[in-house]
Amino acid sequence: MVRTASLWRNVKFWRFAGQAIAVIVVVALIGFLGANLNRNLAQLGIRPGFGFLQSQAGFAIGESLIPYSPSDSYSRALLVGLLNSLLVIGWGLVVATGIGITAGIARLSSNWLVRNLALVYVEVLRNTPLLLQLFFWYFAVFLTLPKPDNPIRWLGFSLSNGGVTLPGGLLLSTEFSSLLLGLSIYTGTFIAEIVRGGIESVPKGQWEAGRSLGLKPGQLMRLIIFPQALRAIIPPLGNQYLNLAKNSSLAIAVGFPDLYAVASTTFNQTGRAVEIMILISLTYLTISLVISLLLNLYNRRVQLVER
Amino acid sequence: MTVKPLPQPPSSRLTQTRIWLHRNLFNGWFNSLLTIALLALIGSVGVNFMRWVFTQAQWAVVTTNLRLFLVGRYPVDQVWRLWTVLAIVLALAGYSGWRSQRKKASAVGGSSNAQLLVAVPIALLVIFWLLGGGVGLARVPTNLWGGLLLTLIVAIASTVLAFPLGVLLALGRQSSLPILQGFCTAYIELIRGLPLIGILFMAQVMLPLVLPGQPNIDRVVRAIAGLVLFNAAYQAENVRGGLQSIPKGQTEAARALGLNLPLTLALVVLPQALRISIPAIVGQFISLFKDTSLLALFALLELTGMARSILAQPQFLGRYAEVYLFVGLLYWVFCYSLSTVSRRIEAQTRFRR
Numbered sequence: 001m002v003r004t005a006s007l008w009r010n011v012k013f014w015r016f017a018g019q020a021i022a023v024i025v026v027v028a029l030i031g032f033l034g035a036n037l038n039r040n041l042a043q044l045g046i047r048p049g050f051g052f053l054q055s056q057a058g059f060a061i062g063e064s065l066i067p068y069s070p071s072d073s074y075s076r077a078l079l080v081g082l083l084n085s086l087l088v089i090g091w092g093l094v095v096a097t098g099i100g101i102t103a104g105i106a107r108l109s110s111n112w113l114v115r116n117l118a119l120v121y122v123e124v125l126r127n128t129p130l131l132l133q134l135f136f137w138y139f140a141v142f143l144t145l146p147k148p149d150n151p152i153r154w155l156g157f158s159l160s161n162g163g164v165t166l167p168g169g170l171l172l173s174t175e176f177s178s179l180l181l182g183l184s185i186y187t188g189t190f191i192a193e194i195v196r197g198g199i200e201s202v203p204k205g206q207w208e209a210g211r212s213l214g215l216k217p218g219q220l221m222r223l224i225i226f227p228q229a230l231r232a233i234i235p236p237l238g239n240q241y242l243n244l245a246k247n248s249s250l251a252i253a254v255g256f257p258d259l260y261a262v263a264s265t266t267f268n269q270t271g272r273a274v275e276i277m278i279l280i281s282l283t284y285l286t287i288s289l290v291i292s293l294l295l296n297l298y299n300r301r302v303q304l305v306e307r
Numbered sequence: 308m309t310v311k312p313l314p315q316p317p318s319s320r321l322t323q324t325r326i327w328l329h330r331n332l333f334n335g336w337f338n339s340l341l342t343i344a345l346l347a348l349i350g351s352v353g354v355n356f357m358r359w360v361f362t363q364a365q366w367a368v369v370t371t372n373l374r375l376f377l378v379g380r381y382p383v384d385q386v387w388r389l390w391t392v393l394a395i396v397l398a399l400a401g402y403s404g405w406r407s408q409r410k411k412a413s414a415v416g417g418s419s420n421a422q423l424l425v426a427v428p429i430a431l432l433v434i435f436w437l438l439g440g441g442v443g444l445a446r447v448p449t450n451l452w453g454g455l456l457l458t459l460i461v462a463i464a465s466t467v468l469a470f471p472l473g474v475l476l477a478l479g480r481q482s483s484l485p486i487l488q489g490f491c492t493a494y495i496e497l498i499r500g501l502p503l504i505g506i507l508f509m510a511q512v513m514l515p516l517v518l519p520g521q522p523n524i525d526r527v528v529r530a531i532a533g534l535v536l537f538n539a540a541y542q543a544e545n546v547r548g549g550l551q552s553i554p555k556g557q558t559e560a561a562r563a564l565g566l567n568l569p570l571t572l573a574l575v576v577l578p579q580a581l582r583i584s585i586p587a588i589v590g591q592f593i594s595l596f597k598d599t600s601l602l603a604l605f606a607l608l609e610l611t612g613m614a615r616s617i618l619a620q621p622q623f624l625g626r627y628a629e630v631y632l633f634v635g636l637l638y639w640v641f642c643y644s645l646s647t648v649s650r651r652i653e654a655q656t657r658f659r660r
Contacts, residue, residue, distance in 0.1 A: 019486040026490055033517040040516045111338045112331035113345050127593070127642035128635045129600035132611055136635070139618075140627035246502035253604065260504060273512040280505050281497075288500040 037274065044271070052270050053078070059265055061257045063173050074266050081262030082283060088179055088258060089245045089287070095184035096244055097237075100191020105221070107196045118192065126189040131250055133186055138178040138254040175256035179248070187244045191237060198233035199225060230302045238295035245287050259283060359628075368626040369633045372617050376634070379453015379608055385445060388437045389456065395430055402426075431467070449527040453608035455637060461527065461609060462596045465534035466542075470588075472535065473542025474581075478572065480543065481550050491543070498540035503598055507533045511605050530602050534595065541591050549584030550576065589649035593642045600638075610634055 007013055041048060053075040060070050064080045065087065106118035125133065146152060148162035156167030164177045172180070202225050210220040251258035260280060267276045333339040369376070378389060403423055438460065440446040452460065479491030498506065510533025515524055553576055561571040603612035614634045617623055623630075 015484055019484050022484070022487045022490060036519050037513075037517045039519075110331070110334060111341055113342055113349075117345065117349075123643065124639065127597075127646065128638045129597040129611065131600040131603065132614075132631060132635055132638065135611070135615075136627070136631040140631055144627075242500075249502040249504045250601075252504070260502070264508070267508075267512070273516060277505075277509055277513060280508075281501055284502055284505065285497070285500040 041274070046271060048274055050275055052272055052275070057266070057269075059269070061262065062175065062255065063257065074270070077262050077266065078259065078279065081257055081259040084256065085248055085251070085258040085260075085287075088176065088183070088251065088256070089248050091180050092183045092187070092244050092248060093241055095180060096187040096191060096240075099184055099188030100240075101195050103188060103192035104195025104199065107192060108199055122189045122192050125186060126193075130182065130186045130247055131253055134179065134182040134250055134253045137182045138175070142174045142178045173256075175251075175254050178254050179251050179256045182254075183244055183247060183250075187240055187247070190240045190243070194233055194236045194240065195229070197236075198229035198231075201232045202228045227302075231304060234295065234299045234302055238292060238299070241291050241295065242288050245291055246284065249284070364629050365626060366629060368617065368623045368629050372623075375613055375617060376454045376610065376637070378456045379613060380451045381447060381453070381456065382445070382451065385440075385447060388440075388444070388447075392434050392437050395434060399426065399430055449525050452527065454613045455610050457527070457607065457609040458596070458599050461531055461534065461599050461602065461607075462592065465531050465538055466592050466595060468531070469535045469538035469542050472539035474546050474577070476539060476543035477546035477550060480547055495540045495543050498537060499544070503537055503601055504604065506537045507601055507605055509533065510536070526605070526607060530605065530607055534599070537598075538591070538595055541594075542588065545584045545587035545591055546580060548587060549580035549582075552583055553579050586649045586653040589645060589652065593645050593649075596642060596645070597638065610637060 054073050056071055057074045057077040058070050059077070061068055061077060061080050063084065065083045066080060068076060068080045103118045103121055106114050107122070109115045109118070143161050145159050145161045148160040151158040151160035151165070153159075158165040161174060163174050164172045166172065206224055206228065207220065210224040215223065248258060249260040252261040252264060255261075263276050263280050267273060270276075332342045374383075378386065381389065406423075436442065436444070438447065438452070439449070476491045476495055479487050480495060482488050482491075507530065510529045511526070514529050514532060515522060518524070557575055557579065558571055561575040566574065599609055600611040602609050603615055606612070608616055611634065614630045618627060618630055
């Protein structure tokens with residue numbers, strides 16, 4: 001028989017064997033690591049479980065969207081952190097998009113000065129670490145501003161080392177402002193390049209047609225070019241949004257109590273490495289998933305529907 | 308023989324300048340206003356910045372700590388070892404550059420890269436021996452490595468170590484075996500959904516917990532392990548991009564020649580796919596190079612961590628702007644030159660194809 005002779009040459013056999021080996025290796029690895037983890041945790045006297053979340057946190061949190069005091073539980077503290085994270089991500093997405101679109105269009109301006117300023121902005125800030133920029137904004141800029149009783153007033157903004165007051169009277173803390181500014185300006189450089197690429201991908205004929213219809217430059221951009229550029233912009237823009245959400249975890253560098261910062265404090269107090277790791281991972285994965293889901297929905301709307 | 312100058316167009320140099328100015332800065336009232344406003348802004352910012360740089364800033368914090376910024380607390384009498392490492396790296400880079408030049412000139416090509424394949428691993432071993440010591444050299448423990456040196460070591464080591472893992476993950480994700488593909492996709496997407504800071508936390512805290520016997524692993528090694536796990540997922544996506552751009556005909560042709568799957572991948576698909584993904588891989592290295600700054604949050608004294616530890620000394624209190632601008636410049640020089648190189652490679656490969 002041919003079958004018995006050629007087991008070694010049987011594709012089906014190898015496909016099965018390959019997958020079986022993969023499963024065995026992964027299961028063995030997880031089992032090995034899990035067994036070590038169990039033994040090590042037992043030696044440290046830590047019993048795994050999420051019960052500790054109900055005990056009293058005992059640490060204060062600088063700013064919070066919901067009422068919180070140190071006598072509240074760890075779960076409440078982590079919720080405060082999560083809300084703070086969502087707040088900075090939400091604002092960051094808006095501000096970064098604004099900066100990015102402005103700089104991206106400026107990169108294509110007919111004005112030499114505007115074009116090159118945008119180029120310098122992109123090339124300088126894209127090529128230095130975000131963490132360093134956050135330190136710079138917080139320590140070298142915001143903390144050196146004048147005291148709150150003598151703020152710098154500019155366009156309705158009022159800047160001091162106690163925070164930023166927006167034209168509406170809303171006060172943003174120094175930590176939040178420097179994180180928001182750093183995140184948005186850094187992400188803005190990447191968005192600018194995406195916007196520039198998107199606009200450049202629109203065929204020249206579209207510009208010429210728009211101009212010959214008598215549209216003004218602003219109208220031409222808003223009504224003809226940008227909607228078409230969006231098709232090339234949205235998918236990579238989504239990646240930048242995900243990056244911004246993940247990078248918001250650098251809040252700890254400027255002392256803003258986001259989810260990671262609160263979780264890290266919780267770890268220092270309780271030593272619950274595994275539980276906290278799981279909580280952080282699940283939360284960020286959920287945030288990432290929600291953002292990419294929303295972007296996919298929007299992407300389907302802007303993509304070209306052909307006949 | 309003297310070349311007669313071409314007859315000049317009627318516009319003199321002055322009018323040409325005027326035309327350029329008109330076209331690029333003053334075409335229309337809006338652009339003219341914009342130009343003037345921006346000039347005023349740049350002028351005032353520039354003057355203030357220059358005044359700060361030359362009169363107010365105290366650069367002593369940089370000049371007195373220059374050694375710390377560059378090599379950390381690496382023993383002074385052992386610094387020759389770092390120079391040797393630099394010489395080896397430059398020699399290797401020069402050699403491979405010269406080879407590729409010669410290859411291009413003779414247009415023969417095809418001479419195997421065997422020499423480099425042998426030379427690079429040996430060089431890496433020698434470099435790590437020189438850096439860490441042992442076997443005839445004084446030991447320099449990793450807690451003395453610091454500054455730019457540590458940043459470079461961590462970035463290069465984690466890229467080199469993550470690369471094979473990334474290639475395997477990319478191949479696994481492209482595989483037709485559903486379970487294998489599932490595992491690789493799950494790993495890649497899991498890691499890409501998490502912030503790096505979380506992965507570094509895991510590496511610092513969890514790594515000792517999941518290994519037998521609660522080993523006391525070096526902080527630098529833990530950091531590199533975290534960066535490798537992180538970086539491999541991103542490298543995998545870069546390589547996958549290259550793999551997807553290889554036409555199916557290549558695999559089919561290799562199969563028709565009688566090559567089995569491993570040989571098809573190793574001799575036909577991967578060489579082409581990797582070449583295409585070089586710009587993306589360099590881009591990933593730049594990103595990783597910047598990301599090493601996160602180690603400062605885990606008490607490592609790489610460039611950013613060193614900056615923070617210097618700023619914590621009482622005599623340099625408050626010199627944030629000087630230190631962060633200097634460190635930022637160091638990062639920028641590396642990242643910008645690398646991105647220029649990457650763009651050139653991209654243009655070259657596009658030209659060749």
